[in-house]
Amino acid sequence: MPDGKPIYVLNGPNLNLLGSREPHIYGSATLADIEAAVTKRAGELGHTVVFRQSNIEGELVDWLQEARDKAAAVVLNAAAYTHTSVALHDAIKAIAIPVIETHLSNPAAREDFRHVSLVGKAAKGVIAGFGATSYLLAIEAAAALAKEGQNA
Known part of the structure; x- marks a missing residue:
């Protein structure tokens, strides 16, 4: 495992309702289903995962700050905070890890207010629109970036 640090997977508001909340948009997988799939794939890539969800913006900021020293990379689904949170944007800018x-959905194909991502302006990259598979693609990217960081 590169330097022994986990990949943090942080989830924002209402993602605890996955599987029952608007499945026509977000799919039928629960957050527990996604956590199991992410943990399995990360393990295959030599990483452990710290998987968390909160409806509280400040808690997500705290976890990003914690990840600064404890994580190899972060996968962040900030959910609705994606479009509104200067605090999350600034927290991402303050940490050196990817x-x-x-x-899950493609925000660019949805309501106009979802077209702006304050999180994306600070993130290394964005993966969206592939349902639960978005998380697996993001774990792949996080592991690759963590490996690059170790070889830099």
Whole structure:
């Protein structure tokens, strides 16, 4: 495992309702289903995962700051905070590890207010629109970026 640090997977508001909340948009996988798939794939790539969800913006900021020293990379689905949170944007800018913004749906194909991502302006990259597979693609990217960081 590169330097022994986990990949943090942080989830924002209402993602605890996955599987029952608007499955026509977000799919039928629960957050527990996604956590199991992410943990498995990360393990295959030589990483452990710290997987968390909060409806509280400040808690997500605290976890990003914690990840600064404890994580190899971060996968962040900030959910609705993606479009509104200067605090998350600033927290991402304050840490040197890669952050991958991730979404189940494609925000660019949805309501106009979802077209601006404050998180994406600070993140290394964005993966969106592939349902639960978005998380697996983001884990792949996070592991690759963490490996690059070790070889730099």
